Structure formats: structure tokens, C-alpha cells
Amino acid sequence: KNEVEQSPQNLTAQEGEFITINCSYSVGISALHWLQQHPGGGIVSLFMLSSGKKKHGRLIATINIQEKHSSLHITASHPRDSAVYICAVSNRRGGADGLTFGKGTHLIIQP
Amino acid sequence: NAGVTQTPKFQVLKTGQSMTLQCAQDMNHNSMYWYRQDPGMGLRLIYYSASEGTTDKGEVPNGYNVSRLNKREFSLRLESAAPSQTSVYFCASSTTGTPNSPLHFGNGTRLTVT
Numbered sequence: 001k002n003e004v005e006q007s008p009q010n011l012t013a014q015e016g017e018f019i020t021i022n023c024s025y026s027v028g029i030s031a032l033h034w035l036q037q038h039p040g041g042g043i044v045s046l047f048m049l050s051s052g053k054k055k056h057g058r059l060i061a062t063i064n065i066q067e068k069h070s071s072l073h074i075t076a077s078h079p080r081d082s083a084v085y086i087c088a089v090s091n092r093r094g095g096a097d098g099l100t101f102g103k104g105t106h107l108i109i110q111p
Numbered sequence: 112n113a114g115v116t117q118t119p120k121f122q123v124l125k126t127g128q129s130m131t132l133q134c135a136q137d138m139n140h141n142s143m144y145w146y147r148q149d150p151g152m153g154l155r156l157i158y159y160s161a162s163e164g165t166t167d168k169g170e171v172p173n174g175y176n177v178s179r180l181n182k183r184e185f186s187l188r189l190e191s192a193a194p195s196q197t198s199v200y201f202c203a204s205s206t207t208g209t210p211n212s213p214l215h216f217g218n219g220t221r222l223t224v225t
Contacts, residue, residue: 045216
């Protein structure tokens with residue numbers, strides 16, 4: 001089973017700061033997902049990527065397949081970005097049960 | 112635009128009671144999943160249905176049963192609730208039966224078993 005490690009576990013930053021959240025995994029994958037869980041509990045899919053980089057608004061996700069590492073960046077952070085960010089990886093087998101989730105990074109952006 | 116709808120949002124059960132968590136999606140997705148989320152742990156898969164008419168066990172299936180009633184609906188049943196089943200439960204769906212499809216989650220059910 002893939003081991004997924006996220007860092008940091010908790011992060012508090014000031015509004016406007018550039019944020020980086022990291023995700024490392026132990027076994028080769030076919031895709032990596034970044035999810036956002038708001039304080040109310042709902043979970044939203046932000047990105048799914050298998051190589052390179054994706055950008056959506058102020059969010060950027062990158063992945064390095066050789067190093068088994070992905071980063072999620074938030075530019076010009078805002079208090080509404082406060083949430084838990086979860087990394088999940090899919091195994092090469094590609095079955096519907098093949099997602100392993102990290103424990104999440106709890107981000108707080110202070111005004 | 113409902114997406115994935117889960118009911119109920121909150122539930123308190125006594126040990127030994129039974130209940131069914133309901134989940135419905137209106138996105139014509141083939142695959143549906145039930146996860147549980149516990150403090151300090153990542154989401155864990157309980158059961159999934161890769162397509163209508165099929166269900167399979169995930170990582171933590173003991174104490175649960177599921178029914179894929181039709182393409183839209185996937186329910187999770189606790190026959191005899193135990194305190195270890197206190198958790199937040201999420202239903203999710205995706206277009207295809209591979210983990211390379213983006214997941215769409217419901218808002219969760221917070222279950223407490225006393």
C-alpha cells in the first residue's frame with residue numbers, strides 16, 4: 001500500500017503570503033488528487049494531475065513523478081483559503097478502490 | 112445543481128441500533144464510494160460500486176453493508192452500530208471506475224454511537 005505523507009500538518013500564515021503544501025508518496029502512481037475540505041466539512045476536488053503543473057486561479061499544483069512528490073501552492077493567500085488540504089494518490093492498478101489519502105494539512109490564513 | 116446529496120447530516124445512535132445512510136448523485140456517474148474520516152487519519156474506503164449492479168469491499172468494510180439501488184443511489188447500512196463506528200461518513204462519485212477520475216463528495220454525515 002502506498003504511504004502518503006503531507007507536510008506541514010498545520011500551517012498558520014498572514015493574508016497575502018505565498019503558501020506551499022507538500023505531499024510525498026512511496027510507490028509509483030497513475031494520478032494524484034488535491035482536495036479541499038472547508039470548516040463546514042464539505043470536500044471539493046481541486047486538481048487531478050499525473051505530470052507537470054496545473055493552475056486554477058490562485059492555486060497551482062505541481063508533481064514530480066521521479067521524486068514521488070507534489071506541491072500545492074496558493075498565491076496571495078486569503079482568509080477564505082483557510083481549510084484542510086488533502087492529497088490522495090491512485091495506484092498504478094487503476095481500480096476504483098485504488099486511492100490512498102494523506103492525513104491533510106490544516107491551513108489558517110489570518111487577516 | 113445538487114451534485115452528491117447525503118442524508119442525514121447528523122445522527123446519534125445507541126450501541127446495537129441500526130441505520131441507513133443515503134446517498135444520491137445527479138451527475139450520471141458510474142462509480143460511487145463510501146468513506147469514513149476519523150481524527151488523525153486519512154479518508155478510508157468502506158465500500159465502493161464501480162458501476163451499477165456491482166459492489167466491492169474497501170479497506171474497512173466490517174460492520175457495514177451497501178446497496179447500489181440504481182445508478183443514482185448508493186446506501187450504507189450499519190446493522191448493529193458500535194462506538195468504533197463513530198465517525199464522519201462521506202459519499203462520493205466519479206465518472207468512471209478508475210481513481211483517475213475527479214471525485215465529487217457529499218457534505219458528510221456525522222455519526223455518533225454511544
